[in-house]
Amino acid sequence: MRAMNQPATVRWQPAIAHRPGPLYRAIAAALAEDIANGTLPPGTRLPTHRDLAWDLKVTVGTITRAYQEAERQGLIGGEVGRGTFVRDPRRLTEPVADTGGTLMEMNVGLIDLSVNATALWPDAGALTAATQAVAQRPDLVALMSYQTPLGHPRLRAAIADWLADSANMHVAPEQVLLAVGGQGAMLTALSAVTRPGDTLLVEQLTYTGLRAVALHLGLRLVPVAMDAHGLLPDAVEQAARAHGAHALYCMPTLQNPTTATLSLDRRRALVDVARRIGLMIIEDDVYGFLKQPAPPTLYSLGPDVTLYISSLSKSLFPGLRTGYVVGPRPLFDRLATILRATVLAPAHLGVVVAAELIDSGEAVRIAQRRRALVAERQALARSVLSGLDLTGSDHAVTHLWLPLPENVRREELVRGALERGVKITSADGFSPGKGEVQNAVRICLLGVDHASQLEKGLSVVESLISNPVATSAAWV
Ligand SMILES: Cc1ncc(COP(=O)(O)O)c(C=O)c1O
Secondary structure, three states: OOOOOOOOEOOOOOOOOOOOOOHHHHHHHHHHHHHHOOOOOOOOEEOOHHHHHHHHOOOHHHHHHHHHHHHHOOOEEEEOOOEEEEOOHHHOOOOHHHHOOOHHHHHHOOEEOOOOOOOOHHHHHHHHHHHHHHHOOOOHHHHOOOOOOOOOHHHHHHHHHHHHHHHOOOOOHHHEEEEEHHHHHHHHHHHHHOOOOOEEEEEOOOOHHHHHHHHHHOOEEEEEOEEOOEEOHHHHHHHHHHHOOOEEEEOOOOOOOOOOOOOHHHHHHHHHHHHHHOOEEEEEOOOHHHOOOOOOOHHHHOOOOEEEEEEOOOOOOHHHOEEEEEOOHHHHHHHHHHHHHHOOOOOHHHHHHHHHHHHOOHHHHHHHHHHHHHHHHHHHHHHHOOOOOOOOOOOOOOEEEEEOOOOOOHHHHHHHHHHOOEEOEEHHHHOOOOOOOOOEEEEEOOOOOOHHHHHHHHHHHHHHHHOHHHHOOOOO
């Protein structure tokens, strides 16, 4: 009889016949693929070396080498007397089976709904195919040499195509500058238009990564009022005049965290304000591809006053670290100088894979799958949280913005959820200033691989909100 809490061993029949190279590598590659696509979830106990050798008609030594290879890659972990287990990719430092706890603990651990990551496993096959195609490119070695800081023209052309497909934004390849992720694009753009000590206007609640860049660059953040429909152009003008600000960072489409999307009128008004008072807008559009049809970008409306920044981290894969800046030509030399000083040249291998995905048409399909996944997770979330007011939270994006009833305090909810193994983020985490903060939390829907984990996490949040006394620390 197996010990209590001991997961059952799976029967695993990998397809290895079509794989090139040594057998052990083929088995390790099949393991990696089935872990990535969810066939073998974290915590799964794999067959013994002997059983798998028997099933696959190979020697035990081949299986031992295959498991060693997968272990070296951090995919699985072995324990004397207990077996070999699939590791949780989120907890790379500790084998899943180490907890010795229940299957739920082993499989799930912390349910982290605080990170706006995207479940990548549905697109693992597309990534593998693109990487294999890249390996065959006759110009691969040429692409791996030093390039100009702006990036290879062929890759910049792929990004220009992507902007046309995903953001309905039509720019020439020479207008696209490659950066290292959206974060690198933000650092580059802000460095180009500010000096230490300057004031940067931001939305009342803003992206945490922006705050890190501002701190690094010595910028003073001034929050600008928003309403349920996003940033208020009049308030931008007032704040710019009052604080002598020359730059504004904002997310006009699917704002993080509030999910607000600016109307066309507000976009036009914002561009007018920028032109009137000499303000440069840094428009962050990382979630824009999720909103279809894409609203016109601020850059399309005001290319003379906007630096457009984005990345393929949400639409394709964050590990590609493919970010980009599109901006007014007079700023190009300055942007190139900053790129040369900070990264010298783009990390081309990731961008080449991204370009392959774009050129083959796969990026459009991945983006469609992401939108479908967002729709599924949003529907699930709204059914679990059906008693709560989510009317102001846009269905199109990877997270929820949840205003809380008056009797629920956000910090107690966040703490109570964490004590029960669920991580969410309080509005305070997005506040750039010291002012009053909305009583709300952000809940990310795609950072966990399995819908069942999301459902479990949301149920915890829902029950804490329905029974607020349970979140209170004032028991004793
Ligand atoms: C609004 C916003 N901008 C930029 C980024 C950073 O993206 P990247 O991973 O491409 O650096 C994020 C990541 O969550 C984000 O939410």
